[in-house]
């Protein structure tokens with residue numbers, strides 16, 4: 001079975017430093033993979049290489065077997081790689097609802113259903129409201145994004161990603177900076193998407209309770225290299241992880 005997303009020997013060097021070192025992995029629909037590792041291990045850089053924010057020094061990124069290594073981030077988004085960014089792709093002077101509606105509209109355009117822009121404006125509005133409900137932001141639909149709390153901005157990013165209906169969903173520490181009552185909303189949502197079993201979900205996560213709650217599979221990066229990849233129980237009990245990751249005092 002062709003993986004949805006694959007990396008083959010993916011590598012990036014910054015000067016003399018190899019931040020991601022020859023990483024090969026396959027990501028399949030219906031599977032949630034958490035990428036863990038100590039600070040500076042290369043997790044975010046690996047994400048950036050897959051979503052196109054950074055160009056690889058060597059190696060390839062494949063989407064459904066197609067080589068997309070030289071494609072930029074916008075082309076990868078159109079092809080089905082979605083990423084909940086850390087507050088960089090929001091329009092602060094538009095409302096919450098308008099932000100999601102733009103994503104719904106972009107998705108409708110990508111599907112070449114150009115007529116839908118004109119014939120079903122109401123449909124676009126309703127679909128945007130649907131995604132806002134899923135992230136518990138319906139009550140904020142008329143609020144300017146600039147006025148949102150940090151946690152609500154993170155939820156809005158998730159709504160925007162859902163609205164783009166990508167096959168691959170990448171979350172970079174989705175609950176970082178959220179208050180305790182906001183965290184379950186995002187975790188429940190990721191659980192729901194996972195239960196649909198149609199998406200490949202990738203998460204970079206430090207919090208071990210979140211890892212335990214969500215992971216079907218764990219990949220461990222250390223000094224840019226993939227040092228473990230497998231089922232959570234086996235990976236977390238392996239000697240290399242105990243040493244490389246759990247041994248580092250900075251994460252619980």
Ligand SMILES: Nc1ncnc2c1ncn2[C@@H]1O[C@H](COP(=O)(O)OP(=O)(O)OP(=O)(O)O)[C@@H](O)[C@H]1O
Pocket residue numbers: 014019037038039040041042043044045046
């Ligand atoms: N644009 C860049 N230029 C130079 N070095 C970089 C760049 N981006 C990342 N690095 C370096 O690459 C290494 C990996 O960084 P990265 O942010 O991917 O780690 P991480 O595992 O996500 O860490 P954290 O858990 O702290 O977020 C680090 O040593 C970092 O300093």
